[in-house]
Amino acid sequence: MKERWNTWRKEPVSGAFLISILFALILFPYWWLLDQWSRTFFIDHVTQFTFTSTTFIVVLAIIDSTFLIRYYQILQKNKLAHAMNEICENAENCRAMVENAPFPIIVTKYLDNSILVMNKEAKILFLENPEDNVEKKISEEFLSIIKTEHFSDTLPGKKQVFGYEISFDTKTRGTIYTSLSANVIDFLGERAIFTAFVDITDRIALEREILRREEKFSTFFHEVPNPLLILSDTGHILEVNSGCEQYFGLKKEDIITKKLDELIIFSEFNQDSITQLKETKLSSIETLIELPDGQKRYVILHIRLISIRNITHTLLLIQDIDEIKRVQNAISQANNQLSILNSITRHDILNRIMIITSFGQLLEKKISDEPEKRWISIILQSAEDIHTLIDFTRQYQDLGLHEPKWQDVSEIMQKSGIRSLLSDISLHLPDESIEIYADPMLEKVLYNLVDNSVRHGERVTDITLSYKKNGDNLVLRYEDNGIGIDEKDKKNIFTKGFGKNTGLGLFLIREILSLTNITITEHGEKDTGVRFDMKIPSGTFRTVTKEAKTES
The missing domain is CATH 1.10.287 (Helix Hairpins)
Structure with missing residues (x-):
């Protein structure tokens, strides 16, 4: 009521x-x-x-x-x-808005700078203890900075200031950097200054780090002895180092602002070549360039994309491999000549062996007395052994002559040479698609393993290849279900001359694998089959997707 x-x-x-x-x-x-x-x-x-x-x-x-x-x-x-x-x-x-603002805000009297309002963030910034009473002047430290920066002189004329960057020391956080904005306002009937701070300490630190890295990059760029060029996305040369000037015998001003293909040096390597390299995801290419003095040299051009002030540029590094390349060419030529010589010599030896075998067989038919008949049999067997050894040298004459390459074991096992040995044998291949960095004669390794299973396993019906991780390494396992190897023979199976036939099969398998630091050991059991483990070091194997194989 x-x-x-x-x-x-x-x-x-x-x-x-x-x-x-x-x-x-x-x-x-x-x-x-x-x-x-x-x-x-x-x-x-x-x-x-x-x-x-x-x-x-x-x-x-x-x-x-x-x-x-x-x-x-x-x-x-x-x-x-x-x-x-x-x-x-x-x-x-x-x-409430001022108190809960995520950045420091202070309202002070215009005439004497005494505090009228100070939010939580400002207390954390300026006061050693945020619970302290703020009925006092703003930090003398802060006031001295304002006066030093002539901020008080600037504000009356403009009435407002935005983005005024200052730095000062605090008791809790050390030196901080802020962007200060201030307005002259009417606060409860009297003139006051509304001041808001934005902490830009992290931004300043990031800018300094970027500047430091740019200076570091600039130092490295100019101190590297290899020729270095920075190109724009249009192919214009923006910067070169001193190594580039010395290598080409040109001054910096003669190179800068020109397009790459305007220099005779790179007449066959222009911006289109760089674009093609990027599209094919290659980072380097070997080529032959001609220096201004007419000298031709082999080089590797390394391409990298770099960002300078958020703009993408191309870094071109030139690695001179002329001496190495010419030595390689000379060795390759010498190897070719040796290969030809080996082929001719091998052909001549086989011809002589054919003569020995033919006349030996004629003598064997004519002579029936002992010990002459036994002597002729030894001569024929020796001739056959020589023939086998000579044929073996033909197969392995290129051992270690070629660069290792990435190879897929599953693809090798599908080749016709190995498939021809597996007419009555089931082959089980790994589910994983993994490539191994090995000598090109890895195919011969797998061929010989299959051949050994067929020749000596007696009852082999299954051959299985699989992968297993062993720490950072990878193990390629080869297994069959044959008669296996006697325990007393296991320590000698990789020794030169041990075994049936020439005794060179497993020995050469080990030698081929060792060219890329792959080791092979046997852990099978008698009457259950062989189990060869080939340990592949970290960095020499990689998983390949079907898409990547399709692109390649």
């Missing part, structure tokens, strides 16, 4: 009407007394009616005036109260 009365009393019309009723009730007795008094004073009824009526109208006008006056008083009071409530709510919202 009380709340309804208060609401009714504060409502402009109801409140004013209430005052008018009360005022009328107070004035009614006086009006009645005036009417009685008028009856004794005025005898004439017309005059009496006129007097009382006039008095009633005056009283009514007074009551109406009172009603209107009170009505507008209450109306204005309510408007003022509503405006004050909005101001208080807005002030509270602003206070």
Whole structure:
């Protein structure tokens, strides 16, 4: 009831009407007394009616005036109260926004810099203990920086300042860098400075790190003895190092701003060549260049994409391999000549062996007495052994002469030479698609393993190849289900001359694998089959996807 009365009393019309009723009730007795008094004073009824009526109208006008006056008083009071409530709510919202802002905010008096408002982040930034009372001047340290930077002189003229970068020491975080923005505002009726800080310490540190790395890159770039060029995406030369000037015998100003293919040196290697290298995902290419003095040299051009100030450029490094290349060419030529000589010599030896074998067989038919017959048999067997050894040298004459390459064991096992040995044998290959970095004669290794299984396994019907991780290394396992190897023979099977036939098969398998540091051991059991483990070092095997194989 009380709340309804208060609401009714504060409502402009109801409140004013209430005052008018009360005022009328107070004035009614006086009006009645005036009417009685008028009856004794005025005898004439017309005059009496006129007097009382006039008095009633005056009283009514007074009551109406009172009603209107009170009505507008209450109306204005309510408007003022509503405006004050909005101001208080807005002030509270602003206070909450300032207090919970993720960056430091300080409001200070314009004249003496005393603190009016300081949010949590500002307390953390400027005060050693954020719970301290802030009814004091801002840190003298901060004020000295403001004065040193002439900030106080700049603000009155501009009224606002944005992105004003300053640094200062704090007790909690050491030296920090901030971007300061300030406005002159009216705060509760007096001039004040609203100051907001954005911590840019991390950005400054990052910029300095970028600058340090650029300086480091610049130092490396100019100190590297190999020729280095930086190219734009259009192929223009933007920068060269001193090694480039010395190597080509040209001055920097004669090279800068020119396109790569404008230099006679790179007449056959231009921006299109670089683009092609990027598209094929190659990072280097071997080529022959011609120096300004007419000298031709073998080089490897290494291509790298680098970012300078967020712009992609091409770094071209030239590695001179002329001497190495010419030595390799000379060795290759010598090997070719030796190969030809070996072929001719081998052919001549085989011809002589054929003569020995033919005449030996004729003598064997003519002679039937011992020990001559036995001697001729020994001669024929020796001739056969020589023939086998000579044939073996033909197969392995290229051992170690060629660069190792990436090879897939599963693909090698599908080749016709090995497949021809497996007519009655089931072959099980690894599920993983892995390439091994080995001598090109890896095919011969696998061929000989299969050949040994066929020749000596006696009852082999299954051959299985599989991979197994061994720490950082990879083990390629070869197994069959033949008769296996006697335990007493295992330590000698890789020894030169041990075994049937020539005794060179497993020995040469070990030698071929050792060219790329691959080791081979045997762990099978007698009557269950052989198990050869080839341990491939880390870095010399890789998993290849089907997509990558399709692209290659």
